[in-house]
Amino acid sequence: MANYGHFDDAHREFVISRPDTPLPWLNYLGQDEFFGLCTQTAGGYSFWKDAKLRRITRYRYNNNPMDNDGRFLYVKQGNSIWNPGWKPTRTKLDAFECRHGLGYSRITGKKDGIEVEQLMFVPPQENLEIWKVSVRNKTKKPQKLSLFSFVEFCSFEALNDMTNYQRTYSIGEVEIEDSAIYHKTEYRERRNHYALFGCTRKIDGYDTSRDAFVGVHNGLHDPKAVLAGKCTNSHAYGWNPVGAHQINLTLKPGQEETFAFVLAYIDQGDLPKFDAPFVMNKVKGREILKKYSDPAAVEAAFTAVKARWEELLSTYQAPSVPNEHLQRMVNTWNQVQCMATFNLSRSASGYETGIGRGMGYRDSNQDILGFVHLLPERARQRILDIASTQLSDGTCFHQYQPLTKKGNADIGGDFNDDPLWLVLSTCAYIRETGDVTILDEVCGYADKPGSKDSLLHHIETSIAYTLNNRGPHNLPLIGHADWNDCLNLNCFSKEPNESFQTTGDVKGSKAESVMIAGLFLYAARDLVGLYKFMGQAADATRVQGYYDDMLKTVEEQAWDGAWYTRAFDADSNPVGSKSCKEGKIYIESQAWCVLGGAGQTNGRAKKALQAVDKYLYTPEHGCALQYPPYSTYHLELGEVSSYPPGYKENAGVFSHNNTWIHIGWTMFGEGDKALEYYLSICPSAKKDHDKYRSEPYVYAQMTASQFSPTPGEGKNSWLTGTGAWSFVVASQSILGVQPDFTGLRIDPCVPKKWKGFSVTRKFRGVTYSITVKNPKGKSKGVKSLVVDGKKIAGNVIPLPTDGRTAVKVEVTLGA
Ligand code: GLC
Ligand code: GLC
Numbered sequence: 001m002a003n004y005g006h007f008d009d010a011h012r013e014f015v016i017s018r019p020d021t022p023l024p025w026l027n028y029l030g031q032d033e034f035f036g037l038c039t040q041t042a043g044g045y046s047f048w049k050d051a052k053l054r055r056i057t058r059y060r061y062n063n064n065p066m067d068n069d070g071r072f073l074y075v076k077q078g079n080s081i082w083n084p085g086w087k088p089t090r091t092k093l094d095a096f097e098c099r100h101g102l103g104y105s106r107i108t109g110k111k112d113g114i115e116v117e118q119l120m121f122v123p124p125q126e127n128l129e130i131w132k133v134s135v136r137n138k139t140k141k142p143q144k145l146s147l148f149s150f151v152e153f154c155s156f157e158a159l160n161d162m163t164n165y166q167r168t169y170s171i172g173e174v175e176i177e178d179s180a181i182y183h184k185t186e187y188r189e190r191r192n193h194y195a196l197f198g199c200t201r202k203i204d205g206y207d208t209s210r211d212a213f214v215g216v217h218n219g220l221h222d223p224k225a226v227l228a229g230k231c232t233n234s235h236a237y238g239w240n241p242v243g244a245h246q247i248n249l250t251l252k253p254g255q256e257e258t259f260a261f262v263l264a265y266i267d268q269g270d271l272p273k274f275d276a277p278f279v280m281n282k283v284k285g286r287e288i289l290k291k292y293s294d295p296a297a298v299e300a301a302f303t304a305v306k307a308r309w310e311e312l313l314s315t316y317q318a319p320s321v322p323n324e325h326l327q328r329m330v331n332t333w334n335q336v337q338c339m340a341t342f343n344l345s346r347s348a349s350g351y352e353t354g355i356g357r358g359m360g361y362r363d364s365n366q367d368i369l370g371f372v373h374l375l376p377e378r379a380r381q382r383i384l385d386i387a388s389t390q391l392s393d394g395t396c397f398h399q400y401q402p403l404t405k406k407g408n409a410d411i412g413g414d415f416n417d418d419p420l421w422l423v424l425s426t427c428a429y430i431r432e433t434g435d436v437t438i439l440d441e442v443c444g445y446a447d448k449p450g451s452k453d454s455l456l457h458h459i460e461t462s463i464a465y466t467l468n469n470r471g472p473h474n475l476p477l478i479g480h481a482d483w484n485d486c487l488n489l490n491c492f493s494k495e496p497n498e499s500f501q502t503t504g505d506v507k508g509s510k511a512e513s514v515m516i517a518g519l520f521l522y523a524a525r526d527l528v529g530l531y532k533f534m535g536q537a538a539d540a541t542r543v544q545g546y547y548d549d550m551l552k553t554v555e556e557q558a559w560d561g562a563w564y565t566r567a568f569d570a571d572s573n574p575v576g577s578k579s580c581k582e583g584k585i586y587i588e589s590q591a592w593c594v595l596g597g598a599g600q601t602n603g604r605a606k607k608a609l610q611a612v613d614k615y616l617y618t619p620e621h622g623c624a625l626q627y628p629p630y631s632t633y634h635l636e637l638g639e640v641s642s643y644p645p646g647y648k649e650n651a652g653v654f655s656h657n658n659t660w661i662h663i664g665w666t667m668f669g670e671g672d673k674a675l676e677y678y679l680s681i682c683p684s685a686k687k688d689h690d691k692y693r694s695e696p697y698v699y700a701q702m703t704a705s706q707f708s709p710t711p712g713e714g715k716n717s718w719l720t721g722t723g724a725w726s727f728v729v730a731s732q733s734i735l736g737v738q739p740d741f742t743g744l745r746i747d748p749c750v751p752k753k754w755k756g757f758s759v760t761r762k763f764r765g766v767t768y769s770i771t772v773k774n775p776k777g778k779s780k781g782v783k784s785l786v787v788d789g790k791k792i793a794g795n796v797i798p799l800p801t802d803g804r805t806a807v808k809v810e811v812t813l814g815a
Pocket of ligand 2: 486
């Protein structure tokens with residue numbers, strides 16, 4: 001079993017010690033508007049706000065070799081050419097290390113006594129990335145070498161850029177000024193933005209034509225200019241503009257040279273566009289390069305990146321958790337993943353190409369659950385943006401583009417779980433902040449331009465939508481699909497070239513979802529709590545009535561004897577029932593019925609979890625989505641039965657839904673089970689990386705299950721709802737620090753042998769230092785809560801009324 005690296009927890013880094021990881025191991029740079037994807041070999045690309053409409057550098061997905069475009073430095077020394085990140089030349093290095101940190105990646109490669117370090121990051125609130133480069137002569141002799149930088153520009157609209165060559169080969173334009181290469185394709189006409197790739201040091205040459213630098217019949221592994229040791233100072237006219245600099249260095253023994261490259265996205269704003277015909281006004285670009293030509297400015301920017309992360313993470317830290325995996329995930333990497341999913345939804349990753357999906361309605365709402373504690377202001381704005389893509393009948397655009405914030409008409413709406421997630425995100429925001437003014441914010445409906453309805457109106461519309469759209473069993477209609485995008489019960493698709501999701505008329509269709517019923521219970525209960533908090537007793541009672549009614553329906557219609565049925569298809573036949581030949585039991589209906597409070601008084605909830613344990617769970621990989629997998633395609637079920645058994649929604653381990661089961665176990669005080677399940681999908685706990693293949697520091701959407709030929713293989717890492725929900729599991733359900741409307745609720749559910757742990761939680765302006773002790777070896781139940789020396793009844797810490805900003809909390813388990 002190969003060893004690819006290790007966690008450096010003290011520095012919050014993952015250290016990759018060899019470049020040939022089983023798959024590219026990715027990190028993200030940036031967290032405001034400028035983003036970069038960066039792998040351990042410096043692969044990846046950058047974009048501003050929207051990976052489809054404002055892509056700055058090119059990336060060829062599913063390339064072979066995989067991950068072959070990026071932020072490259074080449075060294076030419078004597079006859080040898082190499083990259084500090086190994087790729088694209090793949091020249092064998094004497095030493096390699098990549099440290100993926102929070103918002104930065106630092107790659108160091110060494111060969112023949114020359115060490116090159118490339119530190120890449122995006123300074124807070126700036127639309128640029130910096131590569132700080134240090135070249136060191138580690139030998140006892142003077143050394144001569146040339147260093148080349150290389151990026152390939154994208155003409156901003158990524159889809160057009162990779163498909164419409166009859167146009168793009170003629171539009172490329174650049175300007176060069178000293179060490180600054182300006183990419184200004186389409187700037188003469190409708191664009192008011194351009195890219196800059198500059199060096200803070202004097203250069204010895206440059207190229208902007210790919211044909212000149214790489215060559216038409218060469219590859220990035222043997223670029224012509226690097227082989228020749230000389231750039232040609234080419235000027236790109238059309239074809240493929242690139243940015244490459246050449247720097248010749250002579251280093252004394254032990255000498256180091258440090259400088260930086262800056263890749264920026266620049267919006268011209270109100271400045272005049274041109275200095276002269278064909279000559280762009282470059283004032284902003286010059287200012288940026290001037291600023292970062294001061295090494296102190298580069299240092300300060302990097303310090304700011306680190307300081308900002310420390311500040312963000314200080315909102316929730318659990319420094320003494322008895323399990324190392326849970327500890328590092330909850331303190332660092334899980335929160336980092338939550339930032340990425342919040343920012344990018346499911347748009348740009350190693351698996352999402354940035355041109356497809358934009359932001360997802362249900363995805364973004366769920367992402368808020370794991371993000372809201374970090375930057376509640378941004379969560380607030382996002383909730384209002386999402387709500388504005390809802391239609392006045394309650395349906396929602398399933399996806400929208402981040403740049404325009406407009407719903408994506410191709411996929412449309414009618415995914416009937418979508419509206420309900422808005423209730424969860426809004427309640428999570430209010431629990432975190434206490435700020436009910438968000439409910440009064442005006443956010444119109446997408447089909448009624450200028451409408452003045454409030455967020456609360458949207459929430460009531462969502463609830464009403466589920467209530468008003470029910471089928472023969474009085475259960476919610478599923479529409480195109482529910483959370484399980486592949487449960488297409490109204491689609492009946494026979495043609496390979498049509499969409500599983502949007503084919504099939506959902507209007508007169510009767511298929512119903514038990515999962516949506518469970519989600520409705522959860523959302524309605526949330527809303528009851530909110531109305532009570534706001535003192536609106538009558539509304540609380542009204543919504544409680546909806547809850548009771550739906551609960552009755554679930555218990556009457558959806559119990560299958562040992563678990564909850566998943567759905568009823570268009571002919572009202574059960575899906576996920578013992579009467580089915582395959583797909584007898586599904587995970588989502590167990591999860592959401594339990595989470596929504598079904599089965600509490602009649603023992604069914606516990607039975608449902610036990611059925612998951614019996615049929616779906618393995619300690620090595622987690623829970624499969626259903627059992628048994630479908631071995632043939634079912635017209636009446638759709639995409640779910642299209643995947644080969646054990647992958648994706650056909651009985652793969654879909655990590656996202658596992659987290660709900662983890663919460664389920666904590667509801668029953670099963671702390672040992674909850675941690676065991678938590679670890680079963682935890683990337684940090686994966687042992688065999690050749691088998692798992694995905695990054696060990698972030699969750700993958702999917703792991704091939706026990707029903708597949710390749711069990712344990714992780715796929716689709718980073719952008720998954722698992723991020724947010726796992727943080728909820730670890731921080732709230734296991735460690736038990738739960739933001740609630742009136743204060744922090746403390747309700748841990750831990751393994752019996754844990755003796756205790758502590759959490760620091762910043763909440764509504766107060767820092768709570770919480771120590772939990774477990775002298776009697778219990779899993780759940782707060783026996784005593786002492787707040788600043790005073791014993792408190794119950795388990796909610798009252799908000800201080802005397803202006804205290806630091807509160808000490810001592811918790812003893814064992815009620
Ligand atoms: C993907 C989608 C998400 C969906 C899930 C299950 O993760 O982004 O919206 O719920 O698949 O189909
Ligand atoms: C979800 C599923 C994926 C499916 C897609 C369709 O993301 O995970 O399998 O293809 O939905 O939109």
